[in-house]
Amino acid sequence: GIQVEQSPPDLILQEGANSTLRCNFSDSVNNLQWFHQNPWGQLINLFYIPSGTKQNGRLSATTVATERYSLLYISSSQTTDSGVYFCAVSQAGTALIFGKGTTLSVSS
């Protein structure tokens, strides 16, 4: 099956810093999503991005499908950005396969 690797596993930042999270996947996919899991366990959809670049406020994401990786950029981080960030992929019509996540801690 498809393997999904996320890096770094843990990230500690001061408020206002920028960060880049990486997701590598082992096969071609039709779907790639980034999620933020908040302290209450809710998975919040950040981006649906099987290819290309998208931006939403302080967050942006880029997927290079031909090279099988995706990047999530967080600029001017805030304490509310803390939590676990998951990358997940799927092929046509199948369920998502998740990476192990990146745990982000932002301190004030």
Next chain:
Amino acid sequence: EAGVAQSPRYKIIEKRQSVAFWCNPISGHATLYWYQQILGQGPKLLIQFQNNGVVDDSQLPKDRFSAERLKGVDSTLKIQPAKLEDSAVYLCASSRRDRRYNEQFFGPGTRLTVL
């Protein structure tokens, strides 16, 4: 548009007891998924439904887990009897029936503790 609804949010049971979780997907979403998330890991698929038919249940421990999706809308996941290792968050997700665009949306989850 209402999101994916799940209940209960929390459940504590003794091992060997039974438990059931309920999920109501986003209106119009034909595909429904149940995932299990063990602490410190990413969610993993248990079962996938397309309308009321099973698409993938290869990872479902069928000796103790069962799931159904009546009339292609709501779904129920049951564990009987529960084991200590079933302690996890059970997440329900749904997506449109579209092989080219199948963004999945998740409910708040049910946190199960087996004592």
